[in-house]
Amino acid sequence: xxxILLVEDDAALSELxxxxxxxxxxxxxxxxxxxxxxxxxxxNPPDLVILDLMLPGLDGLQVCxxxxxxxxxxxxxxLTARDDSHDQVRG
Numbered sequence: 001x002x003x004i005l006l007v008e009d010d011a012a013l014s015e016l017x018x019x020x021x022x023x024x025x026x027x028x029x030x031x032x033x034x035x036x037x038x039x040x041x042x043x044n045p046p047d048l049v050i051l052d053l054m055l056p057g058l059d060g061l062q063v064c065x066x067x068x069x070x071x072x073x074x075x076x077x078x079l080t081a082r083d084d085s086h087d088q089v090r091g
Contacts, residue, residue: 003027005046007037007063008079009055017050034058038066041074051079 002020008014009032018028029046031037035057041049049067053060063077 001027002026002047003029003044004047005037005041006030007034007049007055007060008032008052010052015029025074030055034060034063038070041067042070045071045074047075049074049076051076051078 002025004026006014006018006021006024006028008017008030011032014030017032021028029040029044031040032055034055037051037058044086051060051063055063058066060078060080064078065073067076
């Protein structure tokens with residue numbers, strides 16, 4: 001079963017996303033803090049990371065950079081309410 005690491009600090013939103021993904025055959029782990037993601041991804045590598053940009057601990061762009069230093073091939077899908085084109089390009 002494919003595994004997804006969902007990094008989202010909004011509990012209601014993460015519950016909704018995780019529930020949908022699980023109903024569609026994915027195993028989902030949820031983390032609410034950016035500073036916990038790297039260790040989790042190293043200890044139990046996911047098939048995909050769904051990453052919010054606005055997180056406590058480390059923001060999503062910082063998390064993405066750390067994950068990229070560990071793996072160039074790990075798929076990362078960024079979710080955000082930000083609409084600034086500068087943020088989109090950085091992502």
